[in-house]
Amino acid sequence: MPDAGTFARLRDHHAAGGTLAGVCAGADALGRAGLLDGRRCTTHHTVQDELARLYPRAHVVRDALYVVDERVVTSAGVASGIDVALHLLSVRHGPHAAGQVARTMVVHAHRDGAARQISMMFRHRSHVDETVHRVQDLIDTQFTERLPLNLLARTACCSERTVTRLFRDATGLTPLAYQTALRLERAEHLIAQGATTETAARDVGYEDARMLRRLRARTGVRATR
Structure with a gap:
């Protein structure tokens, strides 16, 4: 645990115009230094409630990769620290420099801070139905392709009606809705990267952009590109 002198140095650095970044539980140190009061912030999704309880004057943003508020940056898990570092590089030295570093590290050049911490593939995997997991494995690897229900039924070794029922019971979605959500999530990532x-739309398996535009409009995504 940082000592009082460290917290004082954090406050002094920010007061002098410096930027502070707290990765994962590093948000707690910023909170103890009083630097989250009145600011938007985030942390790993498993301890967001705890952060909100400890620092009630902070505005905890749920399910975000990182949040920037007045030269105070907080982020989700440890891996999101890479996204924060690339963001800071882009701000200080331009997107080209950040892109060069990203290519060297073999990571995405930029992920928007508002991106969700947990991808669709993981969000609906907390169940214990192995039959549904097998179907999800197929959809996860081939979601850009046409996957008729009879193919999913053969994978699950059961009838089409049964696979639909099992899938809905385990995930809350139909197989088609799950595949569509994966397509939309991937498309949003590509668009955020400049596509x-x-x-x-073509990259995620649609013949043209009309369906993707309808899906984005239906989910409240601004379809301007």
Whole structure:
């Protein structure tokens, strides 16, 4: 645990115009230094409630990779520290420099801080139905392709009606809705990276952008590209 002198140095650094970044539980140190009061912040999804309880004057943003508020940056898990570092590099030295570092590290050049911490593939995997897991394995690896229900039924070794029922019971979604959600999530990532809606639509398996635009509009995503 940092001592009082460390907290004082954090406050002094920020007061002098410096930027502070707390990765994962590092948000707690910023909170103890009083630097989260009145600011938006985040942390790992498993301890967001705890952060909100400990620092009631902070505005905890749920399910975000990182949050920037007045030169105070907080982020989710340890891996999101890479996203924070690339963001800071881009701000200080431009996107080209950040892109060069990202390529060297073999990571995405930029992920928006508002991106969700948990991808669709993981969000619906907390169940224990091995039959549904087998179907999800197929969809996860081939979600850009046409996957008729009879193919999923053969994978699950049961009838089409049964696989639909099992899948809905385990995940809350139909197989088609799950595949569509994966396509949309991937398309949003591509668009955030600079792809047009047309290019993203083709990359996730749609013949043209009309379906993707409808899906984005239906989910409240601004469809301007």
